[in-house]
Amino acid sequence: MTTIAMPGALTVLPPLSLYIHFPWCVRKCPYCDFNSHEAKNGFDDAAYADALLRDLESALPAVWGRPVRSIFIGGGTPSLFSAPALEKLLDGVRARVRLDPDAEITLEANPGTFESERFLAYRQAGVNRLSIGIQSFDDGKLKALGRIHDSAQAHRAIEIACRHFDNVNIDLMYALPGQSLEQALSDIDQALAHGVTHLSAYHLTIEPNTLFHRYTPPALPDDELSADMQEAIEARLGHAGFEHYETSAFARPGRRCQHNLNYWLFGDYLGIGAGAHGKISLPDGVWREMRHKQPAAYLAGVEAGTAVQTRQKVGRRDLPFEFMMNALRLTGGFDSSLFVERTGLAPAMIASRLDDACARGLLGRADGRLFPTGLGQRFLNDLLTLFLSEGASHHD
Known part of the structure; x- marks a missing residue:
């Protein structure tokens, strides 16, 4: 860690990570409250990669000289990035920051966007951890969630991922509309059968600013059944050798997500991209930032040198x-x-x-x-x- 003179405040700077947000997706899921936008008119991923690197350059004075321990490329659907655009982005990041040689570099992927050659190219570009948004292996549940993939595509995506990556996370949801305890555990068992190294199990909640909340919310399992699902999932994964190390995260020994651990341990993270959040420790205290949410506004902000929409010191x-x-x-x-x-x-x-x-x-x-x-x-x-x-x- 880097030592700094901050009487009465911090005496060392926490570890630093980099979060990169990709704002586009094929279709907005009705439960999603993340900053994602349907790519109805397409997007220029090479131009977006250029904007991200310009954004990073403008942010460097606040983190100058500090090593970056991990990178997480989230979205949206970052697996819509073309292989050349992603390679350009990661090469540009390496040229601008002190990236640890063994840094964890995660990319989120949607099963509906999987192509073996593209994901091999992602691995060759430096991505060493893949996080796949499966949510469920049940076709009926996937349809209810508005996902663009089916169960067969989900299984194929995991197979391709495990072929090219030795560190793979699967996102699953439970307490889905009409879901039984047996169906929730079936999703877990099917994930385990693939031999993945990390699993995130999230309780579906109806958040404000989602299509589910805005229109007719689906009927979800009651609190008692949801609690039974959570308990059973934890037991099943524990029996399979997974460590329950965070509220919704389970990992095989040595496979905890280093990027997310830095969040939970109140580390610093620089966030670039449309709607990205960041937390940076400076001599005068801890600051939080957020970039412009709308892709067009973000790109215009980068061009004008005003990508950051809000910046506020934590009291x-x-x-x-x-x-x-x-x-x-x-x-x-x-x-x-x-x-x-x-x-x-x-x-x-x-x-x-x-x-x-x-x-x-x-x-x-x-x-x-x-x-x-x-x-x-x-x-x-x-x-x-x-x-x-x-x-x-x-x-x-």
Whole structure:
């Protein structure tokens, strides 16, 4: 880590990651609240790669000289990138930052966009981890979710991915419309049969600003059945040798997602691309940024040198909540000294709240670590609320 002189604040800079957002997709899924836009009129991925590199160059003064530990290319559907455009992008990143030789470089992919030759080219360009948005292997459930792929395409995509990559994540959802416990576990079993190294299992929720929320929300399993699904999924994956290391993430030993771990441990990340968020620690405190969301506005902003739409310092009263909102997603918790290291705040600032959380059985302490108990994992929002100071505002 890089040491800096920051009396009364941070004494070391946290690890730095790079997030790159690709905003286009073939079709907007009705449950999706990410910054994604249907590519109705196509897009120029080479021009977008150029814009990303210009955006990166303009952001370098804030992170100058710091090594980049991981890259995550998310979306949207980044697997719509042509192989030459992605190679141009990653070569350009390497020319501009100190990328660790063993950096984890993840690309998100949609099963409806898989081509073996293209994904081999992605691997040759430097991508070493693939994350595939499967969601379900049930054709009826996929149709209800508005996905562009079917079960056969999902299986074929995983087979191609495992042929070219030795580190593959599958995204699955549970508590889907009309889903039974047996159907949820069938999705897990089919994923395990492929021998993937990482699995993310997300509870489907109806978020504001989604088509599901705007029109007729589908009927979802009740809370009791959803809880049974979560418990059964955790047990099935644990039996298969997967570590449940984060709220929705499971990994084989040594295969935890390093990029996401940096988020959860309140590390820094530079976000470039339309709608990308970033968190950067500077001598005067922790700052959050967001780029323009609409692709056209983002491209115009890059051209004008104003790609960043909002930039805001995280207030001292907000920092405990911001830190805990990330770190308490980790089932194993974190070293208690990390709070001081990543926020620059004194331990006394949260001492009474830690005591309260422990007294309620939501938080545990052992061997210098703090961790959510089983009850705390189940009622994580209640646990986090204890760290939200009265009168404080949360900005992300």
